[in-house]
Amino acid sequence: MAIQLKRSYKFAYRTAAFIAISLMVLLGFFMWYKNVLDWFFLAVFALFSFGISFFIVQLRIEKFIYRRIKRIYDDVTLLESSSLSSRTITTDMGTLTQEIEKFAQDKKVEIDTLKIREEYRKDFLGNVSHELKTPLFTVQGYLETLLDGALEDKNVRKKYLIRANKAVDRLIYIVNDLDLITKLEASELNVNWEVFDIIELIKTNFELLEMKASKKQIALTFDMEYKKPIYVRADAEKIRQVITNLLVNSIKYGNENGTTEISVENLIQNKVIIRVTDNGEGIPEQHIPRLFERFYRVDQSRNRKEGGSGLGLAIVKHIIEAHEERIYVESVEGVGSEFSFTLEKNADPKEVIV
Ligand SMILES: Nc1ncnc2c1ncn2[C@@H]1O[C@H](COP(=O)(O)OP(=O)(O)O)[C@@H](O)[C@H]1O
Ligand SMILES: [Mg+2]
Structure with a gap:
């Protein structure tokens, strides 16, 4: 050159x-x-x-x-x-020295970034294999027991198969979450902007999760009756995922006979805030800052029985950030939690057309 x-x-x-x-x-x-x-x-x-x-x-x-x-x-x-x-x-020597120093500085920053990324990659892989191992060993355990003779025992074979199947479900659940988060992090998933009624979307979500909620006698409700639609501009499919993840958490970490309430309020001129509030077990304060990290779970042992990958909230955060919106969490241990996020409000599409 x-x-x-x-x-x-x-x-x-x-x-x-x-x-x-x-x-x-x-x-x-x-x-x-x-x-x-x-x-x-x-x-x-x-x-x-x-x-x-x-x-x-x-x-x-x-x-x-x-x-x-x-x-x-x-x-x-x-x-x-x-x-x-x-x-x-x-x-001039001075300029050369400056240039070389700057060059060295830039290289140092670059190397540091690469080191952090490498560290993260190792962490991520470690976590993935750890998360996949548990259900895989469960499946293996049941299959081996069946092959070792339990297959002949009519009383247990169905039970074991059901349990193995559950572990497979969990594997699929984790792999799906991993797939989604990898795509989100590679920014492959672009926001597909559309205008839709958020109230309608929440109602459909309630219906889909009704069974799951009723098992714990948890009521899924709105804070009031929303007679009119509230139109927002966002990616409906991804927001559905956000609400599902938040609702599933509120059920998983909710108490029997509890309530999960969703409210949609106007924030500033063109924003609405959607709050998902539960009266469940709550989250100890020291865990709150790390809640949105991948694989982060408050109480590893207690949550194990609930299944889940620790990716739910990381996915939620990614989606909200891809929309350039904010997500907040407030929680008191033993009292309950409130997760809220903002969305861009859109005038009623019918009004826009007129
Ligand atoms: N509504 C909630 N109430 C209490 N704890 C919660 C709630 N939502 C999330 N958490 C805590 O945050 C952790 C991370 O949540 P998440 O990313 O969805 O992972 P997962 O549900 O797979 O464990 C959960 O393990 C749980 O400890
Ligand atoms: Mg979750």
């Missing part, structure tokens, strides 16, 4: 001046001592010695320093061609 070098004469200029002055003083002293002091001669001598020194110094610098600097630039540019090549480069 050809680099333009802007020559700098400052160094040669100063060095030559120093040499000329020193020689002039020396010669002046000598002439004065010999009583032949001639100011004119001294001035001409100084001028010549300045000229000659300047010439020699500059030539030497060109030969021994500038070329090397240029090579350093060429090498650095090879590595970082995008950021360096566009600038004119000076042979």
Whole structure:
């Protein structure tokens, strides 16, 4: 890569001046001592010695320093061609030092980022295999017991098969969540903007989860009767996923005979806030900041029986952030939790058409 070098004469200029002055003083002293002091001669001598020194110094610098600097630039540019090549480069040492320092700094930041990413990748893989192992071993356990003779036992074989099947369900559940979160993180899933009635969407969600909720006698309700539709602009399918995840959590971590309530309120001019409130077990304060991390679960042992991948809230956060909206959580242990998120409100589409 050809680099333009802007020559700098400052160094040669100063060095030559120093040499000329020193020689002039020396010669002046000598002439004065010999009583032949001639100011004119001294001035001409100084001028010549300045000229000659300047010439020699500059030539030497060109030969021994500038070329090397240029090579350093060429090498650095090879590595970082995008950021360096566009600038004119000076042979001034100060600028070179600055450039190299900046280059080193940039590289350090880059290496740090890569290290963090690598760490995260290792973590992620570790977590995935850990999460998959438990249900896989469960399936294996039941199958082995069946093969070892339990198959003949009419009383237990169906029970074991049902349990193995449950573990397979859990595997599928985890893999689906993983699939979704990987896509979300690779930003493959773009927000498919559309206008829809959020109330209708919540109602459908309630219906789909009614069975699950009734097993724990948990009531899924609105905070009031919403007679009119509330239109929002978002990706309906993804928001459905958000509400499902929040509702499933409120059921999983809710108390028997509890209630999960959803409210949709106007926030500022063009925003609504959707709150999902339960009176379940709540979340201890120290866990709240990490709740949205992948695989993070408050109480590993207690939650195990509930199944789940610890990915639900991470998915929720991704989706809300892809919409450039915010998600909040408030929770008191033993009292309940409230998860809320904002969405962009849209005027009634029928009104827009008129
Ligand atoms: N409504 C809630 N009430 C109490 N704890 C909750 C609630 N929602 C989430 N949590 C806690 O946050 C953790 C993370 O939730 P999530 O990401 O959905 O993972 P999962 O449900 O698979 O465990 C849960 O394990 C649970 O401890
Ligand atoms: Mg969950």
